[in-house]
Amino acid sequence: MSIYPRIGGRLIRPTTGMIRMGASLFALHGKLGELLPLERVLAAVFFKEPDRVPVTPFFFGGARRFAGISYKDFSLNPEKAAESFLAVTEIVGGDALYSVIDLSVEAADFGQKIIYPDYSTPHPDYSQPLITSPDDYERLETFDPRKSQRMGMVIELSRILSKKAKLTYPVLGFIFGPLGVLVMMRGAQNLFIDCLKYPEKVKTGLEIVTEVLIDYARAQCDVGVDGVALDTLFASQSGISRELWREMEGPYVRRITDEVRRNGALVALHNCGLGPYFDLQIEYMDPVLITFAYLPDDCRDDAELKEKYGRKVALAGYIPTEAICMETPTRIMEIAREQIRALGPGGGFVLCPGCEYPPNQPLINAAAIVRAAEIYGKYPIR
Numbered sequence: 001m002s003i004y005p006r007i008g009g010r011l012i013r014p015t016t017g018m019i020r021m022g023a024s025l026f027a028l029h030g031k032l033g034e035l036l037p038l039e040r041v042l043a044a045v046f047f048k049e050p051d052r053v054p055v056t057p058f059f060f061g062g063a064r065r066f067a068g069i070s071y072k073d074f075s076l077n078p079e080k081a082a083e084s085f086l087a088v089t090e091i092v093g094g095d096a097l098y099s100v101i102d103l104s105v106e107a108a109d110f111g112q113k114i115i116y117p118d119y120s121t122p123h124p125d126y127s128q129p130l131i132t133s134p135d136d137y138e139r140l141e142t143f144d145p146r147k148s149q150r151m152g153m154v155i156e157l158s159r160i161l162s163k164k165a166k167l168t169y170p171v172l173g174f175i176f177g178p179l180g181v182l183v184m185m186r187g188a189q190n191l192f193i194d195c196l197k198y199p200e201k202v203k204t205g206l207e208i209v210t211e212v213l214i215d216y217a218r219a220q221c222d223v224g225v226d227g228v229a230l231d232t233l234f235a236s237q238s239g240i241s242r243e244l245w246r247e248m249e250g251p252y253v254r255r256i257t258d259e260v261r262r263n264g265a266l267v268a269l270h271n272c273g274l275g276p277y278f279d280l281q282i283e284y285m286d287p288v289l290i291t292f293a294y295l296p297d298d299c300r301d302d303a304e305l306k307e308k309y310g311r312k313v314a315l316a317g318y319i320p321t322e323a324i325c326m327e328t329p330t331r332i333m334e335i336a337r338e339q340i341r342a343l344g345p346g347g348g349f350v351l352c353p354g355c356e357y358p359p360n361q362p363l364i365n366a367a368a369i370v371r372a373a374e375i376y377g378k379y380p381i382r
Contacts, residue, residue, distance in 0.1 A: 004224055011222065013264035023048045027347075030379070037095035037169045038226075045266075045288050045314040047347045053340055053377030054095040055351040057366035058291075061102060061121050062359035063088045071359075072116040075101055076149070078156040086164060092363070093370040095350075097165055098172040099158040099220070101150070103231070106176050106213065107184030109148035110140055119360060124184050131186040134198040137205030145216040155219045162224030172268060173220035173228040178209045178252045179240075180233055192240060195248050202248065210252040214259045227266035229291070230256060235281050236273025237297055242280060250284040257285040272355035278309055291316040293354025302342035315343055316350035319369060324353060325361055329368035336372030344381045351377065 004011040014022070023046035026039040030051035035043070043050035059066075064074035066087035073080045085097055102121045108114045113125040131137060145151035154174070161171045176184075182205055183191050194202050217228055230253055235245045257267045268289040269281055275297035278290065290313050299305040309315065319335055327335070336351055343349040351373045357366055 011224065011264060016266075019266075020046050026050060036167070038165075038167060041095050041170050041350065044347045044350060047311060047314070049345075049347045049379040052379060053344050053349055053351050053373050053381075055370050055373035055377070056094040056096045056098075057088070057092055057369050058353045058355070058357045059085070059088045059092070059366065060100045060356045060359065062357050062361070062363075064359075065363070066091055071119060071122070075116060075122050076153060078153050078160060081153075081157050082160040082164065085161060089169070092366050093374075095169070096172060097161045097169045098174060098229070099154050099161060099225070100174040100229075100356075101154060101157075103176050103180060104184055105150045105154060106181045106209075106216070108150045109143065109145065110181070110185060110209070110212075112185045121359065126187065129185060129187055129190075131182070131190075131205070134194050134201040137182075137194075137201050137208075140205055140208040142208055142211050145212060146219050151216055151219075155216075155223060158220050158225050159223035162226075170226045171224070173217075173225040173265075174270075175213055175216060175220075175228060175230050175256065177230055177232045177234070177249060178206045178213060178256075179249045180231055181209050181213070182206065183234075195240065195244060199248065206248070206252050210255060213256050217256055217259045218263055221260060221263035221265045225265060227268050227288070228260045229268040229270050229289075230285065230287075231270045232281055232285075233271055233273050235277045236271055236294075237275035238273035242277055245277065245280060246284075250280065254284045257287070270355075278313070282309075282313055287313055289314040289316055289350070291350075291352060291354075292318050293321070294318070302339065306343055310343070310346065310348055314348045314350065316352050318354040319352070321353060321355055321358060324365045325358055327365070329364050332365045332368040333372040333375075336369055337376040340372070340376050341381060344377060344379075 023043045026043040027048035035051045040050040041054045044054050063084035067084040069080045104114050104122050112130040113128050114122050115125050116122045158173050165171050234240055260267050267287045269287045270291045272293035274294050278296035
């Protein structure tokens with residue numbers, strides 16, 4: 001069970017107003033001493049300056065290395081995945097726990113065949129897509145995610161982490177957006193063509209997928225996660241046009257995030273696409289936090305990003321993946337320092353990679369990210 005009490009089987013959570021008040025108190029406490037990770041994150045997310053900038057190295061699949069388990073065990077066994085996430089937090093550090101496994105989770109339970117490599121991220125069998133023609137969208141079927149293999153595993157992982165975190169760490173659930181789930185079963189090129197040529201058929205599939213994802217969001221909230229992040233990768237210049245995203249995904253993700261809020265949890269987003277559409281995502285989903293890898297399409301630099309969005313939504317990012325793979329720890333700390341100075345003042349910033357920490361990369365740069373927050377992220381930021 002989570003830390004939240006239940007009445008009539010329903011979790012009783014603090015309201016957003018209560019959390020905002022708590023954030024102010026945490027910020028005051030941070031001027032006197034060290035905060036707990038949960039206090040630090042909430043203060044920053046609600047635009048207060050905590051003791052220092054919160055940080056997470058964003059370990060997903062790479063976390064398995066800290067528990068010495070196979071990628072398949074990490075992907076299918078909630079107890080072993082939880083052990084991995086807790087181990088990396090204990091050894092490397094970080095201010096949050098999250099139940100992200102990989103982007104094939106939802107598609108697998110709809111029936112897409114998945115390949116589980118020994119040392120790499122699970123992915124669809126691209127030679128056997130579940131959706132082979134526009135007529136196949138309507139053949140998708142709804143189901144209970146609590147009773148499915150992989151979404152059920154993530155729900156149980158979320159329950160374990162929520163219980164272990166107690167009042168120390170925030171726990172963030174995760175859902176791949178409806179378009180992303182269809183991409184895993186159809187392929188990106190084919191899906192985007194279908195969106196243009198057969199939009200009503202695609203919308204039939206989106207409706208079915210969304211119904212399951214709403215239930216999936218409800219189930220994650222029910223086991224006690226503090227928030228749920230929705231991955232809306234295709235709301236970016238790496239995906240589809242702004243106008244097409246409005247039509248094909250915006251209304252569906254709004255329903256999912258509304259369900260998260262209805263169940264008392266906070267809404268976050270992840271978008272590691274090039275030129276993400278921050279304004280559209282805020283309009284449709286009203287998140288408290290966005291994790292990102294590239295500047296939004298309407299910002300030229302960090303200064304404009306902070307000015308335009310720094311009081312609308314908390315920003316989390318955005319150390320480049322290529323830097324993590326190629327640069328020294330010293331250089332990683334320099335990049336982190338630059339981002340902290342640009343985006344950290346006034347709160348509303350969490351330091352992290354722009355996307356998942358590369359699962360098979362050396363671990364030293366993860367420690368550098370955490371260390372940079374500890375050294376350069378102390379408030380007031382100079």
